[in-house]
Amino acid sequence: MRTAASKMAGTLGLRVQSNGGAFQRLMATVADGLKYQPSHEWVKPEGDVGVIGISDFAQSELGDVVYVELPEVGSTLEKGETFGVVESVKAASDVYSPVSGEVIETNTVLSDEPALVNSSPFEKGWMLKVKLSNPSDLDSLMDSKAYSSHIEEH
Numbered sequence: 479m480r481t482a483a484s485k486m487a488g489t490l491g492l493r494v495q496s497n498g499g500a501f502q503r504l505m506a507t508v509a510d511g512l513k514y515q516p517s518h519e520w521v522k523p524e525g526d527v528g529v530i531g532i533s534d535f536a537q538s539e540l541g542d543v544v545y546v547e548l549p550e551v552g553s554t555l556e557k558g559e560t561f562g563v564v565e566s567v568k569a570a571s572d573v574y575s576p577v578s579g580e581v582i583e584t585n586t587v588l589s590d591e592p593a594l595v596n597s598s599p600f601e602k603g604w605m606l607k608v609k610l611s612n613p614s615d616l617d618s619l620m621d622s623k624a625y626s627s628h629i630e631e632h
Contacts, residue, residue, distance in 0.1 A: 506629055507599075507600075508622045508625055508629070513616050513619035514576075514620045514625035515620070516628060518536035519532055519573060519574055519575070519576050521577050523613075526609060527609055527610065528579065528616075529604050529607050530576060530577070530604065530607070531600065531603055531604040532564065533625070537599050540564060540596075541569075542568075542596060543564055543566045544592055545564075545592055546564050546565075546589070546592045547562045547565075548562045548584045548605055548606055549562060549581050550584075551582060551584060552580065552581060554611075555608060556575065557575055557577055557578045558574055560573065561574065561606070576619055577608060577612070578610070578615055581607070581608055582609050
């Protein structure tokens with residue numbers, strides 16, 4: 479039964495923890511103050527800059543991240559277009575920009591420590607910073623409450 483529960487939880491992107499024969503379902507963390515897109519990327523607005531990464535749900539679906547490919551500083555991103563790749567022991571996944579703008583900084587630490595995407599997806603595992611070219615891009619993204627509902631459906 480434990481194996482079946484763990485397998486099913488893994489398929490759903492959830493973690494199951496044994497507690498003396500009882501099981502607890504641990505939900506993915508959804509950070510407040512961020513905007514999310516359905517493909518599980520987030521953006522944290524900071525004035526005319528957006529800090530971008532992938533959600534806790536996305537990293538848990540991927541498993542242990544072993545490589546992160548990011549665009550070069552100065553690159554132009556368009557909302558909804560691929561900007562990089564996250565590779566894990568399970569799969570490689572494209573990462574999509576939630577906003578349009580110019581890349582002004584990348585998290586260079588991820589080249590040596592890609593597992594930060596798993597251990598700290600909202601703080602140390604951020605991917606890039608973008609100078610927003612169209613701040614209204616944020617209006618079409620989900621807030622934390624809407625994103626929580628979105629991942630519960632999946």
